[in-house]
Amino acid sequence: MRVGHAAWAFATPALLVIGVFFFVPVLAALIVSLTDFDLYALADIRNLRFVGLDNYRHLLHTPDFWRAVANTGYFVAVGVPLSLAASLASALLVNSRLAYFTAFFRTVFFAPVVTTLVAVAVVWRYLLHTRYGLLNYALAHIGIHPIDWLGDPHWALPAIILFAVWKNFGYNMVIFLAALQSIPADLYEAARLDGAGLWQEFRRITLPMLRPTLLLVSILTVAGYFQLFAEPYVMTQGGPLQSTVSVLYFMYEEGFKWWNLGSASAVAFLLFLMILAVTALQLRLARDAEAS
Amino acid sequence: MSTTGARVLLHTLLLGAAVLTLFPLLWMLSVSFMAGGEASAFPPPLLPGHGTLANYRQLFAQQNIGRYLTNSLWLAALTTLLSLLFNSLAGYAFAKLRFRGREPILKVLLAALVIPSQVAMLPLFLMMKWLGLVNTYAAVVVPAMAGIFGVFLVRQYALTIPDELLEAARIDGAGEMRIFVSIMLPALRPILVTLGVFTFLGSWNDFMWPLIVLTDQDLYTLPIALAQLSREHVPDNELMMAGAVLTVLPVLVLFLSLQRYYIRGILMGSVKG
Numbered sequence: 001m002r003v004g005h006a007a008w009a010f011a012t013p014a015l016l017v018i019g020v021f022f023f024v025p026v027l028a029a030l031i032v033s034l035t036d037f038d039l040y041a042l043a044d045i046r047n048l049r050f051v052g053l054d055n056y057r058h059l060l061h062t063p064d065f066w067r068a069v070a071n072t073g074y075f076v077a078v079g080v081p082l083s084l085a086a087s088l089a090s091a092l093l094v095n096s097r098l099a100y101f102t103a104f105f106r107t108v109f110f111a112p113v114v115t116t117l118v119a120v121a122v123v124w125r126y127l128l129h130t131r132y133g134l135l136n137y138a139l140a141h142i143g144i145h146p147i148d149w150l151g152d153p154h155w156a157l158p159a160i161i162l163f164a165v166w167k168n169f170g171y172n173m174v175i176f177l178a179a180l181q182s183i184p185a186d187l188y189e190a191a192r193l194d195g196a197g198l199w200q201e202f203r204r205i206t207l208p209m210l211r212p213t214l215l216l217v218s219i220l221t222v223a224g225y226f227q228l229f230a231e232p233y234v235m236t237q238g239g240p241l242q243s244t245v246s247v248l249y250f251m252y253e254e255g256f257k258w259w260n261l262g263s264a265s266a267v268a269f270l271l272f273l274m275i276l277a278v279t280a281l282q283l284r285l286a287r288d289a290e291a292s
Numbered sequence: 293m294s295t296t297g298a299r300v301l302l303h304t305l306l307l308g309a310a311v312l313t314l315f316p317l318l319w320m321l322s323v324s325f326m327a328g329g330e331a332s333a334f335p336p337p338l339l340p341g342h343g344t345l346a347n348y349r350q351l352f353a354q355q356n357i358g359r360y361l362t363n364s365l366w367l368a369a370l371t372t373l374l375s376l377l378f379n380s381l382a383g384y385a386f387a388k389l390r391f392r393g394r395e396p397i398l399k400v401l402l403a404a405l406v407i408p409s410q411v412a413m414l415p416l417f418l419m420m421k422w423l424g425l426v427n428t429y430a431a432v433v434v435p436a437m438a439g440i441f442g443v444f445l446v447r448q449y450a451l452t453i454p455d456e457l458l459e460a461a462r463i464d465g466a467g468e469m470r471i472f473v474s475i476m477l478p479a480l481r482p483i484l485v486t487l488g489v490f491t492f493l494g495s496w497n498d499f500m501w502p503l504i505v506l507t508d509q510d511l512y513t514l515p516i517a518l519a520q521l522s523r524e525h526v527p528d529n530e531l532m533m534a535g536a537v538l539t540v541l542p543v544l545v546l547f548l549s550l551q552r553y554y555i556r557g558i559l560m561g562s563v564k565g
Binding site: 004006009015018022025098111124127133134226279 | 295298299302303305306309310312313314316317319320323331332333334335336378379381382384385386389390391392394397401404406407408409410411412413414415416417418419421434435437438439440442443468469472493496497499500503504514515516518519522523529532533535536539540543544546547548551554555558559
């Protein structure tokens with residue numbers, strides 16, 4: 001009994017914080033998303049009205065919202081595979097039996113992960129500068145004309161993807177590295193005795209053994225990439241021509257620029273639903289691949 | 293291909309990737325020492341003609357960056373300390389102490405890990421407003437004092453500590469608080485360092501929430517100040533790079549010195565979370 005009391009005393013502070021500042025707001029968000037909470041309600045709560053699913057209905061008829069969904073979808077669909085490919089490739093290189101200085105390379109590849117996003121976004125904005133940026137300077141050497149990376153609606157999102165891959169690939173690399181190191185060495189030895197080449201080793205041993213890790217990492221990365229916000233905030237302010245407005249950026253403007261908190265809460269829930277749906281799809285695909 | 297050939301190819305690739313990865317950071321450092329306007333030239337200069345600290349001086353003298361540095365430092369330190377206390381107490385309780393409701397609560401917490409924190413953000417803002425905490429550090433620190441990830445991180449580690457240790461102390465008549473402080477805390481030390489580094493970096497780098505609740509300029513953290521500065525001073529590349537260096541350097545140094553602990557956190561979080 002004494003232990004039970006102590007346990008509650010130990011767990012309560014953290015549970016209170018998590019309950020009051022996470023669970024309550026999440027439930028409140030669901031309720032707020034069903035109201036017309038706006039600047040008037042902020043001034044006087046008596047102006048608040050329950051509107052049912054109107055916010056959701058209205059959003060689904062707002063072209064700018066769909067634009068944000070499409071942009072975010074593009075960012076996830078292109079950014080996640082590129083990111084994972086870079087992570088896996090660097091993990092394979094670092095994990096090679098022939099590699100020297102592996103600790104050094106691992107640290108270098110990981111460094112961008114811990115840097116402050118806002119700060120390195122500022123650096124990249126400069127790297128991507130049309131006239132003085134080093135990227136265009138380097139591209140000029142191979143005969144490519146200057147690209148207005150952040151000023152051209154076709155290039156702004158790809159530029160942000162490039163930046164995100166650079167910033168994030170080290171994180172998953174560390175997870176892949178741990179998974180690679182847990183693959184028994186005798187599997188490779190057996191394959192080598194059978195005369196398998198590097199590519200066959202990769203296809204027949206590495207990839208199948210990495211499957212659970214790949215699934216986990218892709219689920220986590222997809223969820224993370226759906227939450228795109230600071231990159232467009234610092235680098236493009238959503239522009240040019242709304243081409244980099246993400247769902248969260250849309251939510252931020254809806255909520256804290258226009259103070260449509262009801263509608264913004266609905267955006268937050270729709271984002272959550274999108275993440276859940278894609279996660280479910282990934283699990284489903286993984287199960288099908290397992291079965292076949 | 294011979295082993296030597298393979299080795300050369302491998303290291304060429306590794307080195308190439310390392311140069312590409314480090315380049316933006318090294319260039320940031322180099323440009324931060326250039327004179328005003330020097331970096332706005334074509335072709336872009338790689339190294340400063342005459343290294344100068346003018347940008348740093350201007351940041352401290354005119355842009356108040358010292359204040360933002362202090363703000364960031366003390367916010368991150370306070371958040372880290374408080375969250376270590378709250379999360380370690382709860383993580384230990386969930387791992388080692390039997391109490392009614394433990395398993396269902398764990399299940400709910402685990403399930404809630406899938407909810408993105410931004411879902412809570414708008415009502416959290418309203419809450420802070422009603423509590424009168426908007427534009428105070430409490431609005432940043434208080435919600436971060438405990439987290440599901442932190443509780444689970446400590447719990448996973450505490451599970452590996454043998455029960456006999458605790459039983460022995462209990463038989464000796466030690467109180468629960470005493471057991472926590474003199475037996476659990478030392479045993480949890482490695483995971484507390486991990487959690488501490490995670491929390492400190494997370495708090496230092498955090499952007500969206502502080503941007504929302506801290507609108508008074510004197511309260512800005514470094515990332516917020518830098519974002520604001522970059523919106524006002526778009527052409528001042530050298531100045532911006534100096535600001536970026538000041539923002540990134542502390543966390544890079546912290547990471548380099550405690551790398552082992554940080555990486556362990558990632559692996560525990562991804563394998564078992």
